[in-house]
Amino acid sequence: MLDIKILRHDAERVRKALEARGSRVDTAVFARLDEKRRALIAASEELRRERNAVSAEVAARKRRSDDAADLIERMASVNAGIRELERDLDAVQGEVDAWMLEIPNLPHESVPVGKDENDNPEVARNGKPPVFTFTPKEHWELGEGLGGLDFQRGAKLAGSRFVLYRAWAARLERALVNFFLDVHTREHGYTEILPPLLVNSKTMTGTGNLPKFAEDLFRITDWDYWLIPTAEVPLTTMYAGEILDETMLPLAFTAQTPCFRSEAGSHGKDTRGLIRMHQFTKVEMVRCVHPDRSFEELELMRGHAEDLLRRLELPYRVIVLCTGDMGFAATKTYDLEVWLPGQNCYREISSCSNCGDFQARRADLRFRPAGGGKPEYLHTLNGSGLPVGRTLAALLENGQQEDGSVRLPEALHPYMDGLTVLRRDV
RNA sequence: GGAGAGGUAGCGAAGUUGGCCGUAACGCGCUCGACUCGAAAUCGAGUUAUCGGUUAGUCCCGGUACGUGGGUUCGAAUCCCACCCUCUCCGCCA
Numbered sequence: 001m002l003d004i005k006i007l008r009h010d011a012e013r014v015r016k017a018l019e020a021r022g023s024r025v026d027t028a029v030f031a032r033l034d035e036k037r038r039a040l041i042a043a044s045e046e047l048r049r050e051r052n053a054v055s056a057e058v059a060a061r062k063r064r065s066d067d068a069a070d071l072i073e074r075m076a077s078v079n080a081g082i083r084e085l086e087r088d089l090d091a092v093q094g095e096v097d098a099w100m101l102e103i104p105n106l107p108h109e110s111v112p113v114g115k116d117e118n119d120n121p122e123v124a125r126n127g128k129p130p131v132f133t134f135t136p137k138e139h140w141e142l143g144e145g146l147g148g149l150d151f152q153r154g155a156k157l158a159g160s161r162f163v164l165y166r167a168w169a170a171r172l173e174r175a176l177v178n179f180f181l182d183v184h185t186r187e188h189g190y191t192e193i194l195p196p197l198l199v200n201s202k203t204m205t206g207t208g209n210l211p212k213f214a215e216d217l218f219r220i221t222d223w224d225y226w227l228i229p230t231a232e233v234p235l236t237t238m239y240a241g242e243i244l245d246e247t248m249l250p251l252a253f254t255a256q257t258p259c260f261r262s263e264a265g266s267h268g269k270d271t272r273g274l275i276r277m278h279q280f281t282k283v284e285m286v287r288c289v290h291p292d293r294s295f296e297e298l299e300l301m302r303g304h305a306e307d308l309l310r311r312l313e314l315p316y317r318v319i320v321l322c323t324g325d326m327g328f329a330a331t332k333t334y335d336l337e338v339w340l341p342g343q344n345c346y347r348e349i350s351s352c353s354n355c356g357d358f359q360a361r362r363a364d365l366r367f368r369p370a371g372g373g374k375p376e377y378l379h380t381l382n383g384s385g386l387p388v389g390r391t392l393a394a395l396l397e398n399g400q401q402e403d404g405s406v407r408l409p410e411a412l413h414p415y416m417d418g419l420t421v422l423r424r425d426v
Numbered sequence: 427g428g429a430g431a432g433g434u435a436g437c438g439a440a441g442u443u444g445g446c447c448g449u450a451a452c453g454c455g456c457u458c459g460a461c462u463c464g465a466a467a468u469c470g471a472g473u474u475a476u477c478g479g480u481u482a483g484u485c486c487c488g489g490u491a492c493g494u495g496g497g498u499u500c501g502a503a504u505c506c507c508a509c510c511c512u513c514u515c516c517g518c519c520a
Binding site for chain 1: 436445446457473474475477478479488489490499500501
């Protein structure tokens, strides 16, 4: 949610910033609603003030056993007025809220202006794509060939975009989860959380997934439960409604969870392989930080994700999402893209975003400054560190050998009981 | 699922025959000050959030908030209804 004061006093800035995102917003609508809302508040509060005063007078008379019938009679019209004004206010407030919840975050000034993913500048690159003396296969071919990925049975059990892991693949999934969590908790200073995988509407609204993106989510029939599309949702809103001590900042949480996404609107995209599933495991990083530090924290967190790719010896590049390609809640986003030899291109493997105070306002995440004083909204960041399925795909494609076996990077050997090469029989 | 108890400031807790009871008794914690060489102890003072008006900002004025949402009433922490959550016991269960 945007700061309502910015909308009031600098609507033009909002309009321009959102235009860069490719999202048009009619700030005049807001101005009109806001004005109406404030007038209704002022009017109804005036009547409430009167009611309070008269009620106090009634109480005083009753204590003296005096008659108060005239006052009570007078209150009938005051109460009718309050009822009417508040009914109107509720309606207007509802409109304002709905409007505010649909407005995306403003891009930070350092974000390049652009239209879509073709305008995302590359800012860093690491590792060299491996050179093969044969035509590299795609990961699903390797995975199926080695008996680890069973897309057919996944589809039988649940449908398309589901997969079943077997033997070394299931083991590798678990190894990656442990590896990621170990690095984050031991070296990067994150606290591991195991959150609920179902959350309510309020929680989903806090991160910005609702109300606008309901169609991207799975929900439970007859319950106010939604399946999380990422651990970002519960991790970011853990402290919703609370006022933290500044000394608690920065908070750094990591969690591995299944993630559930409807992938509505991506029919025909990445229909094969592990890239786009309805269910996938991801290790997520979330940071709740002092507003003055959030952009430094973004660099830090991006480094944490990069660290994992380096240790896995996976070639990758880093891009900044341009204004037109950013997510709803983000004010700045880096995407890490891993090299997939089978697909002969870089594919997104981590998205690290600074959401500024956008989610903090929605979820009411605040801290009290160390010197005392008014609570302030903190800033929230989230980043994948890393999605397990896509990492597994990258490992298969980058480590493949001519006979279809796959070399594992050294970092994973201890997590695989010393196994260094994936073969059909492991 | 059944029975009972409860939800009030950072924590504990008082307030239920409706009316100076909401900055909210009392205690703890925290902050500042006094005392002290320093500390403890003691004493004193301070310590909710939010919205609207006003403001450069503070102050100030007013509204709201006693789990949530409704209702009754001139007036609700207090009475009524629904729901949520926590605890205890019973049942069931990985």
